Structures are given as C-alpha cells and as structure tokens.
Amino acid sequence: MSSAAEREDEMADTQDQSAGLSAEQELDRRLYVQVVERNMTVLQSFDGGRSSLSLSEIAERSGIGRSAVQRIVYTLSHLGYLRRDEATQRFGLSSQILQICGGMFGSETADPEILSALQALAVETGESTAWIGREADEIIILQSVRSRHFSHVSLPVGKRFGAVTAASGQIFLAYDDLKDAETAFNRAANTARERLNIADFGAYSQLLGRVKDRGYALTEKAEDLYSLSMSLAVIGADGLPVGAVNVSALQSRLPKAEAEARLLEPMRSAVRRIAQALGL
Secondary structure (H helix, E strand, C coil): CCCHHHHHHHHHHHHHHHHHHHCCCCCCCCCCCHHHHHHHHHHHHCCCCCEEEEEHHHHHHHCCCHHHHHHHHHHHHCCCEEEEEEEEEEEECHHHHHHHHHHHHHHHHHHHCCCCCCCCHHHHHEEEEEEEEECEEEEEEEEEEECCCCCCCCCCCCCCECCCCHHHHHHHHHHCCHHHHHHHHHHCCCHHHHCCCCCCCHHHHHHHHHHHHHHCCCEEECCCCEEEEEEEEECCCCEEEEEEEEEEECCCCCCCHHHHHHHHHHHHHHHHHHHHEEEE
C-alpha cells in the first residue's frame, strides 16, 4: 500500500505531466521521467548565487510540496550534490556540481591555461574574473575566480545572464550581423530594455558600435550593491568572439570612472594569453 508521501508524489507527477503536455504536445509519457525534472527543479532553486536555502524556501522556489522536497534534498545531499549546514539546517550547492559543469562545457573551455590567466588577472586587479561563453540569447559563466576581498561580486560557474544587458553579451552582439543582434534585442524582456534605458534597436545598435570601436563593454548593476562589469573579447580566426574575459567589481572599491584605467591593460594581457592557449 502506498504511503501518504508516495501518493502525494504520484498526484504531483500527474499534475506536472499534464501541464507539460499542454505546453509541449509531443512529450512522450513512456519516456519522460518526471522525478528527474523535479530533482533538477530543486537544484535550479539555487540559481542566482543564492548560497543557502531552507527547506521551506526550496519548496517555495521550486513549487514542489515540502514533503517531496525534503526527500529530494535528502537524496541529493546523500549523493553529494547538496551540502547541509548543521548549525542552520540550510542547504547549498556543493563543489561536486562543478564536475558536471566541467563535463558539459567541454575540454576547450576547461583549459587550465584559461584558468591560470583568470587567476593572474584576479591577483592583479583584486576582483572577480570569469571566462564567458554564449548560447543563443544568453551568456554562460564557464570558469571563474573569485576576488580576494570578502565583499565581492559572485560569478558562479554555469550561471546564465541575458546577453542584451550583460557586458559580455554586448561584446558578442557587437560582432553579430545587425539583423541577428536586432532579433536578440527584440526577444529580450521589457525589463531588460528598461535596465538599459534604451527603447529601440536604433539606439542599441549605436551602443554596440561603440563597444566594438573601443574594444570592450562596461555595464553597471544596482542589484544588492552597486557593481560594474567589464568584458573584452577573445577573437577567433573567423573574426568573431570565441569567448569573453570579464572582470566584475563593487563600485565602492572600483568606481566606473576608474575602470578603464585600472582594468584595460591587465584584461588585454589575459586576452592575449588565452588566445595563445587556444591557438588563435
């Protein structure tokens, strides 16, 4: 006889599967494993650099019942993908997640020379550094090195950002065909255009032109603490970016007016080193 918890899971699975079918009619019920989706939904609750969450917060963010969340979290903790703080009873992603990220992003992006260049850049600037890739309308942090300062911008590996507003995204888009860049701009959420304070693609294309002309993109964020993000492209043999080097810093330590003078040359050095490592 099924337990109450198992019946709860079965009911949730049925509801979730029905919802999935309405959004994607070609979903094959015989092959689709709902419990895998729910496990991944729990892991995605930590998206956005949230270092720790309680069971209640995970349940709220994932939309999964607390009883089911408790069992999923227990299993993921036992497998080593989540860690629990015994004092606070809160959970966070473990370093084992990075092994999956490394396999997903491939050997080229996991080149130890890239990591070494990022480490040297972090030491010289004192700020968080990252190697950034792109997938469609998003950028992805492939490798990162945190700042030596206690207060710093967090750049978790695997984190994605909309390309239109991100410094690294603007670097990639600056080299895009104008029509492709316009498509990406039009697909961006209204909130993204509001953050840019740019309403039409004509003005945005001028911004991309300036980015390409000066060789770097510099953006500001006002989430939590004021910060800035500066990115330079590593250009491939076809003249297009294969990735971007990024430095992100709190403006309390690095004002925007000083960013170019303090970051540009160290970042150019990192770009040259990475280009050499990639055989470009």
